[in-house]
Amino acid sequence: MGLEVVLGIDIGGTFTKFGLVDKSGEIHFEDEISTREHATVEQFIAAFFQHLTNRLDQLDTVFHIKGIGVGAPNGNYYSGSIENPPNLAWKGKIEFVKLMEDQFHIPTVVTNDANAAALGEMLFGDARGLSNFIMITLGTGLGSGLVVNGDIVYGNDGFAGELGHVRAVDNGRECGCGKRGCLETYVSATGIKRTIFELLSEENVESEFRNIPFSKLKPKRITAMAESGDPIAIKAFERTGFLLGRSLADSVAHISPAKIFLFGGLAKAGKWIIDPTKKSMEEHLLPIYRNKIDIVPSALLKKNIAVLGAAALIWKKLDRNRES
Amino acid sequence: MGLEVVLGIDIGGTFTKFGLVDKSGEIHFEDEISTREHATVEQFIAAFFQHLTNRLDQLDTVFHIKGIGVGAPNGNYYSGSIENPPNLAWKGKIEFVKLMEDQFHIPTVVTNDANAAALGEMLFGDARGLSNFIMITLGTGLGSGLVVNGDIVYGNDGFAGELGHVRAVDNGRECGCGKRGCLETYVSATGIKRTIFELLSEENVESEFRNIPFSKLKPKRITAMAESGDPIAIKAFERTGFLLGRSLADSVAHISPAKIFLFGGLAKAGKWIIDPTKKSMEEHLLPIYRNKIDIVPSALLKKNIAVLGAAALIWKKLDRNRES
Numbered sequence: 001m002g003l004e005v006v007l008g009i010d011i012g013g014t015f016t017k018f019g020l021v022d023k024s025g026e027i028h029f030e031d032e033i034s035t036r037e038h039a040t041v042e043q044f045i046a047a048f049f050q051h052l053t054n055r056l057d058q059l060d061t062v063f064h065i066k067g068i069g070v071g072a073p074n075g076n077y078y079s080g081s082i083e084n085p086p087n088l089a090w091k092g093k094i095e096f097v098k099l100m101e102d103q104f105h106i107p108t109v110v111t112n113d114a115n116a117a118a119l120g121e122m123l124f125g126d127a128r129g130l131s132n133f134i135m136i137t138l139g140t141g142l143g144s145g146l147v148v149n150g151d152i153v154y155g156n157d158g159f160a161g162e163l164g165h166v167r168a169v170d171n172g173r174e175c176g177c178g179k180r181g182c183l184e185t186y187v188s189a190t191g192i193k194r195t196i197f198e199l200l201s202e203e204n205v206e207s208e209f210r211n212i213p214f215s216k217l218k219p220k221r222i223t224a225m226a227e228s229g230d231p232i233a234i235k236a237f238e239r240t241g242f243l244l245g246r247s248l249a250d251s252v253a254h255i256s257p258a259k260i261f262l263f264g265g266l267a268k269a270g271k272w273i274i275d276p277t278k279k280s281m282e283e284h285l286l287p288i289y290r291n292k293i294d295i296v297p298s299a300l301l302k303k304n305i306a307v308l309g310a311a312a313l314i315w316k317k318l319d320r321n322r323e324s
Numbered sequence: 325m326g327l328e329v330v331l332g333i334d335i336g337g338t339f340t341k342f343g344l345v346d347k348s349g350e351i352h353f354e355d356e357i358s359t360r361e362h363a364t365v366e367q368f369i370a371a372f373f374q375h376l377t378n379r380l381d382q383l384d385t386v387f388h389i390k391g392i393g394v395g396a397p398n399g400n401y402y403s404g405s406i407e408n409p410p411n412l413a414w415k416g417k418i419e420f421v422k423l424m425e426d427q428f429h430i431p432t433v434v435t436n437d438a439n440a441a442a443l444g445e446m447l448f449g450d451a452r453g454l455s456n457f458i459m460i461t462l463g464t465g466l467g468s469g470l471v472v473n474g475d476i477v478y479g480n481d482g483f484a485g486e487l488g489h490v491r492a493v494d495n496g497r498e499c500g501c502g503k504r505g506c507l508e509t510y511v512s513a514t515g516i517k518r519t520i521f522e523l524l525s526e527e528n529v530e531s532e533f534r535n536i537p538f539s540k541l542k543p544k545r546i547t548a549m550a551e552s553g554d555p556i557a558i559k560a561f562e563r564t565g566f567l568l569g570r571s572l573a574d575s576v577a578h579i580s581p582a583k584i585f586l587f588g589g590l591a592k593a594g595k596w597i598i599d600p601t602k603k604s605m606e607e608h609l610l611p612i613y614r615n616k617i618d619i620v621p622s623a624l625l626k627k628n629i630a631v632l633g634a635a636a637l638i639w640k641k642l643d644r645n646r647e648s
Binding site: 083130131149151153154156157161163165166170177178179249250254255256257284286287293 | 398407408454455456470472473475477478479480481482483484485486487489490491494501502503570573574575577578579580581582608610611612613616617
């Protein structure tokens, strides 16, 4: 038999991370392979299968892998496909679940990375017991997972929860999606970087940022600079939080969540991002919603929430199948 | 025994409409009483009870009223209360369900009028079979009922679905809620009226509207004027639809509905409001959502959807109680 686990996979533009996760959320084995190196999805799946079986053969523990959960950009829970993923080299509509099941012969389910993160928080983090909450993932872009009545909101087509593309600023910054002013062009690792350079253009104040070219600025640096009192860094967090809080006020008017969780590199900035976001959200909320909703960092901030979330996705599905 | 029906009640600022509705959605009796005349909710309920029993005594049919469903501004499904209703004379937190059950001794349930309308469409209208849709009610204000995975979205506190108060315009028109730029200050019977007067201030074009004072303009008139080619009326619908469509694009990014229904006086304007709304929504949608979502008038536009919806609310609850 072996130890019962599922395989959680987080497909990112550069790396694909994965782990074997038991039902309590413990990760028994984790590793990663390159996503970018494989030009086609078929090559990627073949290489991934080879790599995983080699690694598992070297381990002392015997695992019984009951299913595979996948978080991927534009992953669609209903169709099992990944459709035109924005940051991957693979184009078109990829029948990911089918290809994986053909290779692995175990039940596979896919969703987008932010929905996976929301499920991870719900099964293994601080959203346990909450029926209505929002997960915001702040990476290169802004992803979101909405939970209503205890279930992920997939919507009619499986693509619900794209808060990165709500209108934050009229005719604002150019977005990769073809629109302008989308929330993620301001609120994300890339977004706050753009805001740093916007501020350098507007203000005369001295700042170390004046010595760093756009292409070299790492978002992590912005938090360090805020800590050391850099006025541009502090102001960048204020602007970012203002826009995030203002948009979240509108999200609250939709689903009225109990809590909002932040995950990702920018969420690690802690109070620098959370305080201005809270302040702005409260200012923009309809009075009936005020002083009710907490914005907190994910409890899994230091763990691999994407892998845990992908694992949660398939554990949830396996449980449901058993019940029905 | 008598014919099995429920009592559906729609509490509005001026009138309270009600009807006896059977399980197929047929209204067997309907009537209305004044809301405004009764200074306290206790007086209102006593008068309503008196009025209803008098009327039912005069009828030939004997009804067996199994339950009462109520749609009311700020009606809260969870708590059974009406909290600080914006358009009613009754203030504070009113324990409406308790007061009604004390008087009528039958199960009573309350929600807001827009949620009731969504339920009406789901049980008796064109949303039958849809698991994810949005109902927008365009009356004095803009109300909304969101349906996700086949259930109304009540949210953590019972107050979800206030799309009338999302940010339509930065620092825009003054709203009754205390904020500025809320969607309902532009998109509602009152909103389009304000737009007419905005246009009269901006443009020099001849229009019959120049002879009508603000206090006398009836929204119904605006549709008639658009039909007769009045350029201000036509432009007012375009602006209204532009803002509604732009906001709906953001709502789609939240819950990705199969359809969006419009109800209320302004929805009766048909193509005048629907065409510019569709056009604008498509323009502002994230590409993955384009050409998927229909915006249509409610199938119950000519019926009393609010009474039917309130009836649907209690029928749904009675069914659930029987199942569990």
